Amino acid sequence: MSTSSRSEATKEYSSSEAAPPRIVAVIDIGATSIRMEIAQIGAEGRIKPLSRLVRPVDLGKDAFTSRKFQRKSIEQAVKILKSYQQALLEFGIQSPENIRVVATSAVREAANRLQFLDRVYIATGLQIDSIDEAEVNRITYMGIQPHLERDRELSSAKAVVVEVGGGSTELLVVRGGNVLASDTYRLGAVRLAEVLETLGAPRSKRRAIMENRIGQTVAQIQELVRIDMRIELIAIGGDIRFAAHHIHPEWDGSTLAKLPISQLERLTNAVVDCDQDEIVRRYGISFAEAETLGPALLTYLQLAKAFELKNIYVSNTNLRDGLLHEMAARDSLTAEFRNQIIRSATTLGRKFDFDEAFAKHTAELASKLFAQLREAHRLESRFEVILYVAALLHEIGNAISDRSNHKHAMYIIRNSELFGLTRHDVLLVALLARYHRRAFPQPSHDPYGTLQLDQRVIVSKLAAILRLAIALNASRSGRVKDIRCTTERNRMVIQVPGVEDVSLEQLAMRQNRGLFEEIYGKAVLLRSGR
Structure with a gap:
């Protein structure tokens, strides 16, 4: 990937603007205690601890024995969180973007975790992220x-x-x-x-x-x-x-x-x-x-x-x-995590003997499309890495069979661990691999049909882009190294500088552009660099 291309693909992952100092809080709801740390995040992401609080709870005992929180334990947690709210007010922390509340294994495993989360929200207004492994x-x-x-x-x-x-x-x-x-x-x-x-x-x-x-x-x-x-x-x-x-x-x-x-x-x-x-x-x-x-x-x-x-x-x-490091870093370290996620996906691909050169070049083209079509898809930057990983892994189903390899790819990805991606993120990657060819996403498809509307839209938008990237790399030679996307009379025109004969890619594009045209409402035209 060239320096200019890498800059374009990852420009959303870095920021030269120094963030103004702010005071933030993180709360960790664990199996035996609820802990809160308040800190000041200064210039260049420097973290200065201001206050630490810890209170014991019995959530783990409940979750790991009966798999259900007792009412007493729930109210105990609510009481602690209310007392923490007083400390938040004393430090002037009110904006939700400056408060992160997470829960780990005890809450994940409790059968009545939703009741617990709802009770805390009703009592305190705090939204808890039940984070996975x-x-x-x-x-x-x-x-x-x-x-x-x-x-x-x-x-x-x-x-x-x-x-x-x-x-x-x-x-x-x-x-x-x-x-x-x-x-x-x-x-x-x-x-x-x-x-x-x-x-x-x-x-x-x-x-x-x-x-x-x-x-x-x-x-x-x-x-x-x-x-x-x-x-x-x-x-x-x-x-x-x-x-x-x-x-x-x-x-x-x-x-x-x-x-x-x-x-x-x-x-x-x-x-x-x-x-x-x-x-x-x-x-x-x-x-x-x-x-x-x-x-x-x-x-x-x-x-x-x-x-x-x-x-x-x-x-x-x-x-x-x-x-706290995550809150301080904001976008500045996201590029490093992006690299870690991609390394993990590449390792998975190698286990299934994927065509690494083809996969990486397709992924880079998908990133370029994501960057240049930002006004059309209007998705957050974090979805670029999900698209990139899906492009890397979309062919690993071939290790099982060429026939229905897109479904095999979905199965492999869904049942794999990818560092840095949540289970939901992995599901999105799996669905993109599922829809890199053949049928368009349908509500009757499992697990696509189980997603919320906004998540179904995201899958459709990204799968449409992935299909275009695959078409651009139809020669599997990596000769399409750069693209320029413009709009002409409700058509999305993709120009390929440096390549005069794109007849093979045009044929592949005619086969792959249907989902994009259906989702984005624009015809797709591919032109050579002449």
């Missing part, structure tokens, strides 16, 4: 990346970033700033604690039960993380931060703490051998923190031993830090 991993990367960039030793290794939460364990594998893999496992400290309580396990048996459960997940992680080079483990989460402060009381959290495995093991043994009352008395923490401390530390310890590490690193980074 892919978005958690993306936000985690946003928070941890600055540490990796500052440490040459870590950036040259394969960094395994792990957070053992209440309901799940999140994993990122990063090397040189590139995300190699990401996954989520249904292993969490609250889940483990609930297993012990359900089984009524005596103290003498608790460790063996936990190690058995943890070992199953550790084995899966070992399969994902190939030991083909030096591995470094970076742990995040409240429980491992407690361990870091206990082992290194002088640690201020501004850098990564390096914990010897021998010292972590001694602390873990001491915690696991105590009951909750003893943990609270000995370490001065709350009962909610005491419940998860042992299971979480044991998980980190077993993972470090599985990779035969002598030390692990601990980061003070958390989900809220990632959210």
